Amino acid sequence: MTGTLIAVDWGTTNRRAYLLDAAGTVLDTQRDERGVKTMPTADYPAELIALRARYGDLPVVLAGMVGAARGWVEVPYLSCPAGLAELGAALHWIEPGRTAIVPGLTDPAGDVMRGEEVQLLGAAAAGLTPDTALLCQPGTHCKWARLEAGQVRRFATALTGELFALLQAHSLLAEFLTGAVADDAPFREGVQRGLAGHLATDLFRVRAAAVLGQRPAAQSASYTSGLLIGHDVAGAEIAHGEPVYVLADPHLGDLYARAVTMAGGTPVRIASQAAFVSGITRLWSARQP
Amino acid sequence: MTGTLIAVDWGTTNRRAYLLDAAGTVLDTQRDERGVKTMPTADYPAELIALRARYGDLPVVLAGMVGAARGWVEVPYLSCPAGLAELGAALHWIEPGRTAIVPGLTDPAGDVMRGEEVQLLGAAAAGLTPDTALLCQPGTHCKWARLEAGQVRRFATALTGELFALLQAHSLLAEFLTGAVADDAPFREGVQRGLAGHLATDLFRVRAAAVLGQRPAAQSASYTSGLLIGHDVAGAEIAHGEPVYVLADPHLGDLYARAVTMAGGTPVRIASQAAFVSGITRLWSARQP
Secondary structure: OOEEEEEEEEOOOOEEEEEEEOOOOEEEEEEEOOOHHHOOHHHHHHHHHHHHHHHOOOOEEEEEHHHOOOOOOOOOOEEOOEOHHHHHHOOEEEEOOOEEEOOOEEEOOOEEEOOHHHHHHHHHHOOOOOOOEEEEEOOOOEEEEEEEOOEEEEEEEEOHHHHHHHHHHHOOOHHHOOOOOOOOHHHHHHHHHHHHOOHHHHHHHHHHHHHOOOOOHHHHHHHHHHHHHHHHHHHOOOOOOOEEEEEOOHHHHHHHHHHHHHOOOEEEEEOHHHHHHHHHHHHHHOOOO | OOEEEEEEEEOOOOEEEEEEEOOOOEEEEEEEOOOHHHOOHHHHHHHHHHHHHHHOOOOEEEEEHHHOOOOOOOOOOEEOOEOHHHHHHOOEEEEOOOEEEOOOEEEOOOEEEOOHHHHHHHHHHOOOOOOOEEEEEOOOOEEEEEEEOOEEEEEEEEOHHHHHHHHHHHOOOHHHOOOOOOOOHHHHHHHHHHHHOOHHHHHHHHHHHHHOOOOOHHHHHHHHHHHHHHHHHHHOOOOOOOEEEEEOOHHHHHHHHHHHHHOOOEEEEEOHHHHHHHHHHHHHHOOOO
């Protein structure tokens, strides 16, 4: 087995590098915290030299925020609908044939993504989801994408994870949001309310319930996470019984799977890394020129 | 004209003291920033001495967060429905007949207020609103109260102002939220979207619109304020043509009045200070023992 391609999922906070062979098998992978936000623009060439020193003098393809204004080079977004063939044909070449950045996607309704498109489309290409499916990728910014015929048709992003972090760090609720978040009774109560309720009021009532002794403060974090995830899932307008393919780590995946079930959908868990590798291998095969 | 009562609206950040005569006329008023959050518990007695040194050796009645756990003495909430007579009968006496704290209100659905009840009920008692009315008091935490027969029947609080401040100070949107907020076209576009849209997604799209050049970054703050206020107003479920009595400073009052109009209601502006004085005078008259 010989490596033929170095692929990097290069996000705001973290990056993960893969050494792949011609069949798309992962020969090695390493994750570190050298995300875009810690990286001065001038440092990228040295990072590429280091990657090739580690894995061999191979082509390198980069996806994610590395192609944003705050990354290495700002690469224009591709408009939906778009699939892996369109992404491969629109690679931004730093060095022709040798080093490329994957463009992000934009939804005409006014939304953007960089990096998630590789996982979402890769999941379908690998047969982990049908070609036409609703996919959910929870995180700081939760992405919801509708695929049609193997292309991203439209998508929306919810500020869910960031809102929770803001409330926990800086809000009047902060002192109540120190407990653990789990798929427990308070979480499910929060989801129920979040699916049907009114976010700005429900959030204030987290504090009120703690002050009034209606809910133990230790349960407030789980309840609030449920509220926000319920609000998020409500926005996806899941049809009754509709499968929702969830790409997430086990903890966040559990929480979203529960909320999807409570919203009437059928969650199906997908491994994010396998989806990324599938997507990046296929778009590299479709590269132009 | 001789002063007979010192009344203080003592909030988290600010306080305003009034010298009132027997007819409820304001003989003097002073505002400062000695709110509850800056005040150690041990300092309250000295503050009372200072108030009496300024205005005379008169009874003092205190309303607001001064009666919260983080204030001087934690005073139990009164349950809705409640009016000025019930508040007067439930005063917490620091010194009998001489120094009292007004209890806050709690809504059985799980909400709390301290201080706003005096303004809301005072507005109706002064004839500034009917006895049965929907009142809105915007701020860091926006209060919506339904009065029936001169009592607060139920109320809800929305975290609107605090969410805007969090987003402006700490979020990924912060760099885009530096412009002025006014009742302008971007604000109205935000309200329209907030009334019908999905908050967590709409917030993410503020950034997307700026990145994509779909909206000038200078308009983002006004638009985002509109989104949050629209979301807030949508939660109040205003009937078509229903009057909504808005107690707020001119700037915030303009913004909420616009959003109420766009939601199909009829905004009526009320002077907050006149409402407070009306409420505190009447509940003092109803004091027990």
